[in-house]
Amino acid sequence: xxxxxxxxxxDKQEFIPIEPNKVRMYVCGMTVYDYCHAGHARVMxxxxxxxxxxxxxxxxxxxxxxxxxxxxxxIKRALENNxxxxxLTQRFIDAMHEDERALGxxxxxxxxxxTEYVPQMLAIIAQLEKNGLAYRADDGDVNYAVRKFEGYGKxxxxxxxDLRAGERVDVADNKNDPLDFVLWxxxxxxxxxxxxxxxxxxxxxxGWHIECSAMSSELLGKHxxxxxxxxxxxxxxxxxxxxxxxxxxxxxxxxxxRFVNYWIHNGFVRVDNEKMSKSLGNFFTxxxxxxxxxxxxxxxxxxxxxxxxxLNYSDMHIDDAKTALTRLYTALKSSPPATVQVDWQEQxxxxxxxxxxxxxxxxxxxxxxxxxxxxxNKKFDMKLARQLRALGxxxxxxxxxxxxxxxxxxSAGGMSEAEIxxxxxxxxxxxxxxxxxxxxxxxxxxxxxxIVLEDSAAxxxxxxx
RNA sequence: GGCGCGAUAGCAAAUCGGUUAUGCCCCGGAUUGCAAAUCCGGUUAGCCCAGUUCGACUCUGGGUCGCGCCUCCA
Numbered sequence: 001x002x003x004x005x006x007x008x009x010x011d012k013q014e015f016i017p018i019e020p021n022k023v024r025m026y027v028c029g030m031t032v033y034d035y036c037h038a039g040h041a042r043v044m045x046x047x048x049x050x051x052x053x054x055x056x057x058x059x060x061x062x063x064x065x066x067x068x069x070x071x072x073x074x075i076k077r078a079l080e081n082n083x084x085x086x087x088l089t090q091r092f093i094d095a096m097h098e099d100e101r102a103l104g105x106x107x108x109x110x111x112x113x114x115t116e117y118v119p120q121m122l123a124i125i126a127q128l129e130k131n132g133l134a135y136r137a138d139d140g141d142v143n144y145a146v147r148k149f150e151g152y153g154k155x156x157x158x159x160x161x162d163l164r165a166g167e168r169v170d171v172a173d174n175k176n177d178p179l180d181f182v183l184w185x186x187x188x189x190x191x192x193x194x195x196x197x198x199x200x201x202x203x204x205x206x207g208w209h210i211e212c213s214a215m216s217s218e219l220l221g222k223h224x225x226x227x228x229x230x231x232x233x234x235x236x237x238x239x240x241x242x243x244x245x246x247x248x249x250x251x252x253x254x255x256x257x258r259f260v261n262y263w264i265h266n267g268f269v270r271v272d273n274e275k276m277s278k279s280l281g282n283f284f285t286x287x288x289x290x291x292x293x294x295x296x297x298x299x300x301x302x303x304x305x306x307x308x309x310x311l312n313y314s315d316m317h318i319d320d321a322k323t324a325l326t327r328l329y330t331a332l333k334s335s336p337p338a339t340v341q342v343d344w345q346e347q348x349x350x351x352x353x354x355x356x357x358x359x360x361x362x363x364x365x366x367x368x369x370x371x372x373x374x375x376x377n378k379k380f381d382m383k384l385a386r387q388l389r390a391l392g393x394x395x396x397x398x399x400x401x402x403x404x405x406x407x408x409x410x411s412a413g414g415m416s417e418a419e420i421x422x423x424x425x426x427x428x429x430x431x432x433x434x435x436x437x438x439x440x441x442x443x444x445x446x447x448x449x450x451i452v453l454e455d456s457a458a459x460x461x462x463x464x465x
Numbered sequence: 466g467g468c469g470c471g472a473u474a475g476c477a478a479a480u481c482g483g484u485u486a487u488g489c490c491c492c493g494g495a496u497u498g499c500a501a502a503u504c505c506g507g508u509u510a511g512c513c514c515a516g517u518u519c520g521a522c523u524c525u526g527g528g529u530c531g532c533g534c535c536u537c538c539a
Contacts, residue, residue: 010469028539036539043539073537156534162467163535208537230539231470237538266539267470273531277538304488305478310471310532320477324488330502355479363479367487377503436498443500454501461502 002057002357004226005308007234007263008155012359015262017225023059024220025051026260028212028229028237029111031068032092033077036099037283038313039230039269039276045299046266046307047228048105049395053356056342056394064219065108066212067093070115070205075195085194089113099286102295104396112215114206118197120214121206125183125199127248137174140186142201146179149243155263156235181240182207209240213248216241222249228264231308232275238263266307276313284313296397296405297322303362303395324370326463328392331373332402333461335385342390348372352391362395406463414464415449424453424460 002015017023027047030040047065054061068074069089078088100107125142128134133148146152146160153159163179187196187203196203216224222245229238245259268275271282289298292315301321305311342349348368355364369391376384392398407417423442430438443453450465 030539031537039539041539046539071537157468158535159468232534232538235468235534236536268533268539270532275533275538279536279538308470309478312477317477320489323490324477327488333502358480361479363477363487367479370487374504431498434498440499447501452501455497456502463502 002054003359004262004264005359006261007265008260010157013262015225017059018223018261021058021060023054023061023226024224025054025061025063025226025228026212026216026220026224027063027065027108027227028233029065029067030092030096031071031073032089032096033071033074034092034278035285035287036096037276037278037285038289039283040096041099041103041286041289041298042266042269042302042307042311043228043230044100044105045103045302045396047264048103049303049307049362050226050228050264050360051106051108052394052396053360057357062110062220063108064110064112064216066215067096067111067113068208068211069093069113070195070211071208075191078192085192095287099290102290103286103299104296104399106396110219112219114211114215117211117214117218118206120218121210122184122197122199124210124213124217124244124248125201128183128244131247131250133243133247134183135176136201137176139174140202140204141174141182142184143175143180144183144240144243144247145176146181146243147177149247151246152243153239155239155242158235158239181209181236183210183244209237210244212237212241213244217245223258224260226262226264227260228266231265231267234263234265264307267305267310270310270312271314273312289318293318293322294405296400297325300325300397303397304366306363307360325397326406328369328373328388328398329400329402329405331376332385332389332398333406335382335389335402337389337399337401338386339393340386340390342394343387346384346387348375348384349387349391352394356394365391365395403461408464415446415451420446420451420462424462427453428460 003012004015005011006013027043030036051061051063070085074085074089078085081088125134128144129142133145134142135145137143153163160179183206184199184201185204185207186201187205195205197205216227227238242259246257249257270276274280274282276283297318301318302311304321304324344350344353348371351368352365355361355368358364369388372384372388372391375381376388389398423446427439427442430436430442446453446462447465452463452465454461454463
């Protein structure tokens with residue numbers, strides 16, 4: 001039985017899908033005006049893990065992760081670069097897909113782009129206006145009247161009074177209430193034609209929050225199971241999504257005004273104990289990280305912490321993760337990669353499953369993997385090795401050929417395989433002649449070049465340190 | 466200021482009201498020509514102060530410190 005920590009209720013709840021055996025899940029994806037950073041990597045990997053676990057649990061999952069391809073920052077960047085919005089966003093969408101593939105992230109079932117769902121957004125705005133929740137401001141924007149929506153603040157645990165008392169809320173012009181947010185932004189002079197759509201309220205473009213309400217209901221229906229994203233989206237983005245989506249279906253009998261059953265938020269990636277973010281400038285792009293570290297190591301590093309905990313990014317920690325993952329692959333050395341089924345009756349698998357069912361406790365699931373590796377090493381048991389590989393596969397790990405992982409890593413500028421083999425041959429000759437001074441010298445030189453030799457009954461093998 | 470989250474050994478990170486978490490590091494042993502890998506064993510825990518309890522790292526209350534949201538943010 002799967003339990004999920006639901007941000008809405010602030011506790012772990014048994015997961016019961018709306019439709020038996022089916023899960024409909026929506027995750028807020030990226031705004032594509034730049035390369036993805038390590039924080040984005042965490043969202044991708046965490047929800048990929050959730051997606052995989054739901055599927056492994058036998059659910060028929062529909063996973064939607066949107067792409068925000070219209071927004072202030074995109075427009076600004078396109079103008080700076082003197083290129084079209086579409087060219088800019090397409091370039092970063094391609095880059096994002098490259099990063100994802102490297103991290104072993106499965107493609108979502110749908111990847112809707114905001115610009116393709118403007119009619120659906122307009123329909124929701126019209127419905128909100130009809131329901132008395134949206135109004136047209138003097139400047140031409142259409143705003144959401146937050147005070148008219150009962151239950152505003154239920155996701156973030158904020159009351160309107162608290163929010164209003166907050167010092168940091170600007171009193172914006174043209175809003176009936178400072179907390180009201182924009183549904184439709186009127187077109188301004190100087191904005192490219194590419195960012196203008198016709199609407200009953202005049203030419204303009206959508207506000208940020210409305211796109212997710214539109215795309216989720218179009219692809220998953222008005223009421224679906226899981227909605228996810230980074231913890232920073234809890235407020236105001238997800239709070240506003242609820243106001244929009246539930247406000248638009250106030251009188252809809254079918255979904256009884258309920259938008260999402262389970263809200264899942266992942267914790268931040270930190271640098272020096274501070275949130276990694278664009279505005280702080282303390283971020284590393286995924287490509288920067290992957291220049292230094294193997295992508296699977298980075299994925300392993302992300303999943304080694306619980307998804308809701310903060311994750312401190314540092315080279316030292318990723319190095320630590322690399323050594324740990326090397327241990328698992330070492331146990332798989334004599335087990336060729338093959339698609340094998342998990343034997344869920346086996347005890348490590350049971351522990352793994354119990355951990356994953358407990359709010360996706362990947363650190364505990366991994367502990368089971370390490371215990372399993374110990375058994376494999378102890379017993380030389382190929383069946384257990386296959387089990388280790390299969391369980392790793394559930395997390396999107398351990399699918400490579402072990403030799404390839406151990407030898408192929410970070411070889412930039414390293415010795416070629418042929419050179420290494422030649423050295424090994426020379427060393428073995430020296431060993432035969434009992435010239436240990438020479439054989440040790442060769443091994444020492446190789447070690448200095450980052451090559452570790454391992455003698456065994458089967459011969460000498462090597463790996464990169 | 467309002468709301469929320471966290472504090473576990475040298476580092477990272479889980480579980481749990483009483484029984485070895487796990488990984489990295491370190492020490493000892495086995496193995497090895499010597500190593501590496503592996504195996505066996507070991508050292509290092511639970512921010513502070515009270516309370517509940519036969520017993521608390523785990524529950525409750527109060528501190529302290531750190532972080533996040535309240536503004537674009539994954």
